[in-house]
Every structure is written in structure tokens, then in C-alpha cells.
Amino acid sequence: MLSGVGPAAIEMGIVAAQDGETIVKIHAVNVGARVEAKIKTDGGEVVYEGNTAIDGVPGTAAPIELNFMDIVGSATGSLLPTGTLRNVIDGIEVTCMDVAMPMVIARAADFGLTGYENAEELDSNQGFFDKMEAIRINAGALMGMGDVSRSVIPKFGLLAPARDGGTIAARYFVPWKAHPTMAVTGAQCLVSCALAAGTISDGLLKRPQTSPATIVLEHASGAIAFLADYEISESGLMMNSAGLVRTARKLADGHVFVPLPVWGKV
Secondary structure, eight states, rough: OGGGGGHHHHHHHHHHHEEEEEEEEETTTTTTTTEEEEEETTTTTTTOOOBBBBBBBOSOBOOEEEESSOOOOTTSSSTTTSSOOOHHHHHHHHEEEEEEEEEEEGGGGGTTSSSSSOOOHHOOOOHHHHHHHHHHHHHHTTTTTTOOOSSSEEHHHEEOOSSSSSSSEEEEEEEBBBSSOOHHHHHHHHHHHHHHHSSSSTSSSOOOSSSSSEEEEEEEEHHHHHHEEEEEEEEEEEEEEEEEEEOOOOOOOOOOOOOOOHHHHO
16 A cells, blocks of 8 residues: 555645656654655656566556665564563464564464465464464563454564575465465564574574665565665664565546547437
């Protein structure tokens, strides 16, 4: 949805279109993040047509570059809401992290899963969902979020070693169904978990040695790549920003457009 904010702002006259490219600065009030969107524009209008393809999205369109800032502690005020890199809940080791989206992250193998299952396979595994939900509720309390049994946050994620050339494989839950691809906010938290030594991601990937670094998450319908700008210090991981490319398509603007030939038939 965030991908459509920039084009909509230009279409509505809130932001004036520039020649070639227009930057729209967005405040995501739900998570407190600042997002800079770069939109292709021509002749004062948004360009929607293009050749950028995204796994899980039909067709191609013009690229929309999104760069996320101020994403650490989005909901809880802390990178590690439980105060530690790992917790053991109901016998499962998890990392509770808050970057763009508060999440509870575990290794797929610890649930007897490969981490390569598609959304349909995961959704049909009721035993997994029952165990996952119990862990998520307990983790929510440890994260200072209270009773989350009726809340969609924290979200839940699974990690596994990459198998198709990416950095790491991930599955994302919303939380009572498996996401068919990958949410942008959840991906940022999963990327942060992958980058941070001492989390449950240890041993699942070869971490980059320099920043910024491109991290590719393999998801249920393909892959999503992030350019992560981060710092590692004695106090742990500091995520400065995360950028990626998305697309958007105009669906409606509150008007019904009737073809001219129709009027001749009225």
C-alpha cells in the first residue's frame, strides 16, 4: 500500500511533479518511520508503465524506489523489546525484534518445517499454527505489548538457509495466515534479524562484512531484495535505513470513465 502513496500524492496535487523523477517524503504514522519515495514522472504526470517486475505481482510497471528511515523500535521503542537477542518460549528459541514491524522470529526447522513450504502448505498445517500462536501470544507479553491474542502484531516469521541464490529464506505470517509473498515492513525486520549476530539467524546465512549491503529474502513466491545501511557496534545492530524497489498501478480516482461511443447509444 505504501507504494501507492507517492503516486497518489502527485495525482491529488499535494506534491508537484518534477521533470523525470519526483521525490515524495512520507511519514508512516502507524510505525513512526520516514519514507522517501522516488516516482517516475513526465510532463507533470506519474509514469506507471515500465519494465520492472516483482515476484508475486503480475505484469510489469515503472519502478518506485522506497527508502525507509527511523524504523527501529517502531511499536515498542526498542530494537529488542525483551532485552535479549534470544528467548525460549514453549521450547522454541525465538528472536523478538522491532524494526518497522514488531516480530517474533524462529527457525523453520525447530517446527519440523523446511522453510520452503508455500502459503497453501503452511495454511493447511493447523498443528504448526496452534503452536505458533501460543508462542506469539507469550512473546507479545514479554515484549511489553500486553495481551496480543486479538492483535495482528507482533507478526511471526520463519527463517531457513537460502536455496535459490538469495541471502536467506523467510516465511511471513499476518499472523493467522501465511503471506503469499512478503510484506515490506516485515521484510525489514527479518533482514535486521539476519544481519544481527547472536539472533536465531546464526548459522543460517553468510553475513555481509560491509555496509550498505544487499540482502535478498527468498519468500513463498520468489524473492525481495533490500539495500540495508547499518552499523554494528558493542551495543548491537543499528539499522540506519532500508531501501527497495516496488511498483504501483492506478485503479480508480473516484470518477467513472465512460467511453465516448457509449454516449451515442443512450
